[in-house]
Amino acid sequence: MMKQLERWFENGLFASRxxxxxxxxGLIASIGLLLFVFVKTFFESLGKAAAMHVEEAILTVLTLLDLALAxxxxxxxxLAGYEAFVSKIDTEGHEDRPAWMGTTTFSGLKLKLYASIVAISGIQLLKTFMGLGAHPLSGSEMMWMTVIHLAFVVTALLSAVxxxxxxxAGKSAH
Structure with missing residues (x-):
């Protein structure tokens, strides 16, 4: 009886994934939201392209790049989270299947996340330093943006190390 109860409980835990x-x-829908903003930004910038200064063009491209990275x-x-925690995605042999799918560990996923966050933060910082933001920031605000970016970089590096x-250590234990 206890063994059956234990088995039922463990099956329930496993199914909870x-x-x-x-x-x-919801995350798929959020990509749709980013796509909407991307397309809107792109077409708005096309209408203003002839009158755009170089700085405005760079700001637009950096914004589009930021959206694409996000x-x-x-x-x-x-993809990695679903495969790691819910169920395998059966696309074996599909020519467009990314090589990392099915092989990315939680550690690998974490490093990809950190790298993307650092890249996005770096683009925001670049836009700020170029003075291309909607409103100029004070020296203190720019300093804090730099500190936060560096915190992301250090966190990513420490995680990788x-x-x-x-x-x-795992290899030497075997």
């Missing part, structure tokens, strides 16, 4: 599926559906980040989280050390 499907509670994550709506999160991934969408890539969300897609990586969706920690993962490397753990992987090396």
């Amino acid at each position: 499907w509670l994550l599926a709506p999160f991934y559906v 969408a890539n980040l969300i897609l990586v989280v969706i 920690t993962d490397y050390i753990c992987a090396r």
Whole structure:
């Protein structure tokens, strides 16, 4: 009786992973939201292209790049997270299947996230330093943006080093 109860409980725990599926559906919708903003920004800029200064063109391109990086980040989280925590995605042999799918570990996913966050933060910082933002920032605000960006960089580096050390320790234990 206890063994049967334990088995039922463990099956329920295992099935609870499907509670994550709506999160991934929401993330897919958020890519749609970013796509809408991307297309809107792109077409608005086309209408102003002839009168645009170089700085405005750079700002627009950096904004579009920022949106594309954010969408890539969300897609990586969706695909890797779903495969790691919910269910395998059966696309074996599909010519467009990314090589990392099915092989990305939680550690690898974390590093991809950090790299994307650092890239997005770097683009925002570049826009600020170029003075291309909607409103100029004070020296103090720019300093804090730089500190926050550097915190992202240091966090990413420390995470990568920690993962490397753990992987090396795991290999030497075998």
